[in-house]
Amino acid sequence: MTTAVFLAHTAAPSGAELATLRLVSALRDQGRLDVAMVYTEDGPMVERMRARGVETRVLRGRFDSRSMTIASGPLGQARGFLMLLRHGWALGALTTELGARVLVAESSKALVLGAVAARRARVPLVWQVHDRIAADYFGRLPTLVLRVLGRLVSRGYLANSKATAATLPVGRRPALVAYPGIELGAEVPRPDQRPPADTVVTVVGRLAPWKGQDVLLRALAATKTLPRQIFLVGGTFFDEEPYRAELEALARSLALPVTFTGHVDDPTPYLRDADILVHCSVLPEPFGQVVVEGMHAGCAVIASGPGGPTEIVEPGANGLLVTGGDEQQLTAALDTLIADPALRTRLATAARRRATDFDITETAHTVAAFLDDIAQRNEAARTPLFRERTAYGRARP
Template sequence: MTTALFVAHTAAPSGAELATLRLVSALRDQGRLGVAMVYTEDGPMVERMRARGVETRVLRGRFDSRAMTIGSGPLRLVTGFAGLLRLGWSLGATARELGAHVVVAESSKALVMGAVAARRARVPLVWQVHDRLARDYFGRLPTLVLRLLGRLFSRGYLANSRTTLATLPVGRRPALVAYPGVELGPDLPRRDQRPPADTVVAVVGRLSPWKGQDVLLRALAATKVRPRQVFLIGGTFFDEEPYRAELERLARDLALPVTFTGHVDDPAEYLRDTDILVHSSVLPEPFGQVVVEGMHAGCAVIASTPGGPAEIVQPGVDGLLVPGGDERQLTTALDTLIGDPALRTELATAARTRAKDFDITETAHTVATFLYDIAQRNGAAGTPHSAERAPHG
């Protein structure tokens, strides 16, 4: 059987890592592709992956996943890069030990490690890209470097949306849009949409300036009817703790009924009690997993554009779209939904149907085929699980 080795630089439960957990789990459950996972540090995702029955290793090395964050100084970047190269050499040995036929890098840092590991193990490298490879996110120089690394070492690309794919230096290399599928499960019962004055609004995501939680708070302060409760669901990572303090001050100054939940492993319980889910990113979102999760939970959704949410939400049918960072238009959309529970119900009902288009099982089917084909081109594919055919989508 063809085996894919997935590599992540962090074991913190952020959006990309949770998407990887769902994908690798679904691939394992389908049984068409052997899978294994490697992290460069211990953390919550290690035990979660192992709990799903996935072979999971932790590479021990002198590398701090925060050493190469956006905005790091030159010395930290050089030190971090050297650490990634060392880990990549060790990763190559692990890939050979596990009999991997293809290495899948789950981040830009994993790409650096994977380039070394794939060469040592003599297998192809696929870069699964969770972020737009653009200057407004990475900065000019890192974007140029990552484009070059991808072009030199990647034998294929997995992109989490058409928006992300458009930023990649694909050239003639194989590329697939593989939406970060959601583990939908059954449609659970939920309460009816509340009257305007009792409305509950939520935003789900890491507390980070580009996620635009401050934009949402200012937009809410200008609504004709303020909601009864606002949930900011998400923790802080990568030295962004000061932003939470800024949001707390803003909520107090605007006298908004905001609850900060911190990181929540599974926000489904909050979403089932939420009337309106707002996605408020000020930069184009690569995909927007929380949009799908909110739709599946039966929320009326407002999401920002451009970016991945425009590939999910059909405006006026199963949600509303507004330009990212535009407080006035966000306030208008909030006024529209807060003041009209019947419209909320109509959009939320259609949203539950639309969410089914993003089931993780469908994504896993197409990814299994893609990775098998990449390994086959390299002459590294093992015997498929089914002798009659390769995995198909």
């Protein structure tokens, strides 16, 4: 049986790490792959993964996941790159110890680590891409470097949406769009949609400028009927604390009834109590897991495009779409839903049906087949007969 080792550079509970938790857990439960998880630092995700019964290791040695950030500049990025290479060599030994037949890098930093580790362990490296590899997010030079590096070292790509896949230099390498599935579970009854003046609006996600919570607050302030309660559910990571302070000041200045919850391990109670879930990213979202989670919880959803949410929401059928960063469009969409509880109910009912299309068990099934195929190709390419036939042009990997 193929053993797949997944590598993450951080154990903080952010969107990509939670998506990996669900995927690895589903792969383990299906029994089609042996799986293991490696983190380069300790953190909450380590215990969460172990609680799911997944073999989980923390790479020994000091590692700072904030090195080589977009804002660290060329010199800082170069130092971080060298540190990643050093840790990648140690990871290669651990990859061999775990019996890996394929290594899966869960981020751009993990890609650098994995490139060294996979070469040392002589296993193929697959890049599972959770972010659009584009200049509007990473900047021009880092985007170019990542695209070239991915093309040089990865033997296959897993993309979390068509929008993400479109930013990758796939060429003729195997690639699969694998949506970050959700764990459906039983459908839980929820309160009816409230009257306009009692409406509860919720946003779930990290408090970060590109997530657009400031755009939402200004849009809400311009609505004809102000919601009774607004929840901003999410914490700050990666030195984004000043943005929360800006949001708090903005909410006070606009006299909005906003509650900042900070980070919560499970936002489901907030989603089940919300009438409207708003996804308001100002940059194209790679996928938008919270959109699916809100639909599954029975919210009426407003999501921003372009990007992954346009692959989830059918406007007017199971939600509304607006252009990211457009306050006037967002205000108009909020006015439409706040004023019409019957419309909210219709959209939320259809949204629950749509959410079932993103069952994690289906995603895991296709990912297992993909990784097993990558591993088998690698082992076939290492056989003497394959090398001899390839040398004479009669076979291809």
